[in-house]
């Protein structure tokens with residue numbers, strides 16, 4: 397009875413809008429109970445298991461916003477439909493803007509548009525692995541490597557309070573990934589005040605902003621000494637743009653700090669889990685591992701190590717496909733970044749009211765049999781080879797493969813991420829063979845979190861094949 401009433405309210409909202417039908421809802425928690433025990437992007441994948449995933453009603457009254465995906469969220473046709481462009485494709489007026497979670501809002505406020513740029517690939521250091529006896533925790537190593545690389549590209553790596561800064565970032569990741577009462581009742585100031593997560597995020601924001609103030613001061617001083625012309629990292633670029641004052645909207649210091657934080661945070665939380673998945677899939681698929689290792693070792697045999705300056709001329713073909721296949725199966729942001737519809741529009745004949753949060757289930761698109769015939773869940777990089785099946789492009793033009801999103805709000809770090817992943821993976825495969833310690837079966841389950849990461853940490857034993865120079 398209660399369910400029926402809730403369903404009716406979702407279908408006919410009294411405003412004459414044609415909303416897609418939704419799941420039955422409960423007071424206060426809305427549709428939340430449909431998610432119990434499932435990963436959200438899995439639960440929202442199958443319209444038979446969850447009919448509302450195909451025709452969900454974004455009813456703003458009872459339903460916590462991020463549990464209400466509209467139907468087009470899992471259909472390339474709908475994503476491409478001209479009247480609604482969730483990721484700002486070619487500048488549609490109803491293009492979305494992300495409605496941040498309360499923790500993210502607290503940690504990264506004051507909110508502002510992020511700077512658009514593609515950071516230059518920088519040299520990823522080979523992880524400091526030596527001999528092939530002990531198993532290593534790949535997550536720990538890869539996260540440290542990627543955070544280090546991203547931080548150096550964003551603001552250099554020599555600054556005071558580096559450790560405090562890194563700890564604060566770790567804390568943001570834990571808090572932002574967690575379940576948070578303030579997201580359930582976003583309009584309630586009391587809940588927001590009572591929420592420990594929001595308070596903690598505000599404290600962390602103050603700490604990171606304070607450290608960033610010091611770093612900015614140092615950068616300004618150095619720029620002054622160099623005469624202002626040379627730029628060494630992203631922070632230099634942003635400070636120079638600010639000083640030149642050529643932008644129509646002034647670039648204030650808070651926007652600069654936010655851009656730096658988002659880049660470090662967004663970059664490491666997506667790139668490192670992708671690398672961990674790639675290594676897991678390779679160990680899980682020995683033939684693919686064999687082929688990609690042979691390719692990398694042949695390409696760099698003459699150099700004795702994987703050199704960033706030789707990466708382009710090495711002409712690796714299969715390794716990029718391994719990365720692409722990893723991104724298809726393990727899209728780090730399964731729902732991309734949720735967007736708020738900025739003006740009413742129609743998609744597939746349904747009304748999308750202004751202010752509704754729209755999520756694109758990129759994970760489901762990447763595993764949809766309709767677009768990935770054969771075995772969509774299998775790890776098969778060959779599917780992207782000429783004549784091997786799909787020629788889908790991942791740069792936002794083909795909506796069945798959207799690891800970096802599409803349109804105006806597409807990931808600005810794509811080039812940096814791809815270069816970083818190629819360099820790191822090539823180094824790992826060039827110097828070492830990898831095996832799962834003991835006779836343990838490799839657990840390939842996903843965990844719930846800010847990004848789609850592995851449930852269990854990947855423990856692998858490196859076996860040294862080519863000595864690492866200088867180690």
Ligand code: HEM
Pocket residue numbers: 483494510515546658659660662663664666667670727728729732733734798799800801802803804805806807808809810812813
């Ligand atoms: C495997 C690596 C990565 C993946 C899969 C990835 C994916 C994404 C996705 C899906 C979005 C949202 C796009 C949309 O909703 O249309 C995004 C946004 C963003 N990414 Fe990445 N990303 C990666 C690496 C990076 C790196 C390395 C950086 C920075 C150094 C970065 C910075 C950002 C920023 C700043 C945004 C927000 C853009 C905006 O809202 O305008 N990302 N990323």
